[in-house]
Amino acid sequence: QVQLVQSGDEVKKPGASVKVSCKTSTFSSITYGFHWVRQAPGQGLEWMGWINPRNGNTNYADNVHGRVTMTTDASTRTTYMELTGLRSDDTAIYYCTHWGEGNSFLDYWGQGTLVTVTS
């Protein structure tokens, strides 16, 4: 069982940046990486990117590439997602998810962090 605990909700102005954290119970051998998935109000799930904490490799979705940075801190078992140049359509719940070794599915999810972008 992997537990993911995310940081609290945020309210930001357009053009600002937000950094969401996700503390995990383990960076064990079963962990291949972490994904970030967001969900706009009333909408479906949108993949944003993933990071492999072992080597720092990342893969970002085209629609946020250039504005998103994912990092990890192994000493605290924490993964971060920073999004810059916030716009109103970035308003969403942001989820971090666990990606197990050899899997193509996301087996554990954080509780979500609501980021509201408003002037």
Next chain:
Amino acid sequence: SYVLTQPPSVSEAPGKTATITCGGDNIGIKSVHWYQQKPGQAPLLVIFSDGGRPSGIPVRFSGSNSGNTATLMISRVEVGDEADYYCQVWDSRGDHPVFGGGTKLTVL
């Protein structure tokens, strides 16, 4: 990017079998995963790799995948199964997951 198509909504009576489809080009050769999302909650993996069930998921949940359609079936459906359900596959070209648009299951 690979496209997954789900019906926006499905309704079924309690005790019956609810069926939710996920369409994609030759999806039968891919592994399909399903997530349940209840209002105000994070998604929960209910089916992995077409038909596998994570620990704690009732046996009432099952899945199949063939041709151009994957299917999630919930037998003896209960009011507590009302939720949005999302299918997901891996896009090997882009090396990332792809989600279907989601299906709202109503049990009435």
